[in-house]
Amino acid sequence: MKRARVTLADVAAVAKVDRAVVSRVVNKDPTLNIRQETRERVLAAIEELGYRPNVAARSLRTSRAHMFGLFIPDFANPVYAEIIKGAEAEAAAQGYVLVTGSAIGAGLGEYMDRIGQGRIDGLLLAGTGDDSGLTAQLDRAAIPWLMLNNRSRGVKRYVILDDQRAAALAVEHLVRLGHRRIAHLAGPSRADTAARRSAGYSAAMRDAGLPEGPITAADYTPAGGAAAMARLLANAPEGERPTAVFVANVASAIGAMDAARAAGLEIPRDLSIVAVHDLDLAGYLNPALTTVRMPLAELGRRGVTLLGGLDPDATVAEVLAGPIELIQRRSTAPPPS
């Protein structure tokens, strides 16, 4: 069992050529002039020895790490799982490795310290609030970065989804069912997605000629959704309780449904619920949750693509075109008559 690592020099020795030739063969250098026979000798030697290029040496020399970073707030949020999948697939297609890190314990700053200098060629920031000190630091290190699904103050590089349209789709669905008192369970006030969905809600209500219902902020978690729904129901004057709620996030919606049940309401008979982001899970809930599907994987993919050919100084402001559709299930129905 040989376990000393095999280097270019070893391969070169076996193939009886210079290291340079092996390197150029490995990297398919088009400027290399080589006899077919020699090339085969080299390839055979590589195969025989099981040669794999040493990435450390390679990236020291080329100053490209062939890695992208993806920073997310929390792995437990399945919304990010979709984004990761898309990003990972695209990174793999480009021959890059994706290293996903979360805000566990420390924040992005500490993550960057661990990542160190020269470990990644670009960084995707998903769902991270604005931290202008940090983006400045990234700029100083000349690391291209891009915000996913999140803009923040003064930031000039992001790609987002059309959350406004998603919200409108949800509201229009409720309106079509006959609802007139439609509340909004929004996301946390710091989140840009929350703001965009709220804007979509407001615009759609206006378009439908309806007055805005109560709006309550909630974390993107079941617990947050439950608490917010409880508050929303407690504050509604008797007889003016909303007949439907547009929830900004599917995780909150799960908690919100539970809180509504705890308040004695039956879904969808007494209250319709529709939420943003379609998860596998949504169809198996009780009742199955009506959602708006967003192209999350596509967002991850697009992020990596952009990062690939990005001038560190470039400006990117893109709203991803992609299918956004309403998935109707059992949690929405006409209002009680």
Add this chain to the structure above:
Amino acid sequence: MKRARVTLADVAAVAKVDRAVVSRVVNKDPTLNIRQETRERVLAAIEELGYRPNVAARSLRTSRAHMFGLFIPDFANPVYAEIIKGAEAEAAAQGYVLVTGSAIGAGLGEYMDRIGQGRIDGLLLAGTGDDSGLTAQLDRAAIPWLMLNNRSRGVKRYVILDDQRAAALAVEHLVRLGHRRIAHLAGPSRADTAARRSAGYSAAMRDAGLPEGPITAADYTPAGGAAAMARLLANAPEGERPTAVFVANVASAIGAMDAARAAGLEIPRDLSIVAVHDLDLAGYLNPALTTVRMPLAELGRRGVTLLGGLDPDATVAEVLAGPIELIQRRSTAPPPS
């Protein structure tokens, strides 16, 4: 805006010392003899220039990448999210970066190719079936590896949880409630966790003096759980339908509950359900799901710890001691009388 990266040599020049001194200061080399004043000059220069060590150069020289890999089947499975969290926290504590990859598209083999040689110092394999060719390849590359929550044929390095005890806890809970016909919705037949939970189920049934109920295999997904539950109910002779089901995984359980409802059963009145793995979500389902909590984050943490000081040839076979507890919620109740 200076963006040429600053190297040891730059710092050394500013501090008017040799590169070696700077290196030793950065790495806190205990053999270094240095005047306090000089050390401060060096630290000041580092601060002033914003020096960060270049990881490529460092790992080329030391042949340690300060990265661990973690390979999982699917990011969308929240069970892995917990493991990742624990592993990431521990890796961070050790000054390592965790690079988590999934089986997207290609398998572990292709992942290893992208990771290349020398990019990671160790690899954690979570929930990956046996692939002896691959572990052999890892051994050849002298990369320490460890299976998490999964043993496979002939593999001598793993750390697992006490799934057998978890299963027993669940079954005992059902028995205590008075159930006698307890079915088992197992995991996929290839999964080692499924086998261990099934063994726990069988042992607990035996201990309780009860005959094993029907056992059906299901993927660890809502869809898999739904399909399996439908099969299980269809196959049960009238009048001998189980009054409770022990489900091997929480994701399957969500689907299983839905299928039970679709068959006209009410939970827990007609059928009690208890599942392995406690997720945040479980408490907000309708009805809230009784689960067995497993120390998943601890598993990830322990994996990294072991990987840290691991001789590539060592044998590890550990059952993680950690709290396993039943979280009783609304999905379990005494059987119909």
Add this chain to the structure above:
DNA sequence: ATCGTGCGGTCAATCGTTTGACCAAGGCAG
């Protein structure tokens, strides 16, 4: 006067790849 030793550093080889520059031999045109 000599030796040893502790202090406060310096020197330079090394890790494995990449890549611009260079070169020998053969062929062919003038």
Add this chain to the structure above:
DNA sequence: CTGCCTTGGTCAAACGATTGACCGCACGAT
């Protein structure tokens, strides 16, 4: 015969950090 091009490679200097070996000086002991 000379000059020049093409083919098929070779040479060696980087990339940036680490680390064992070494060194000059001062001081105290013998």
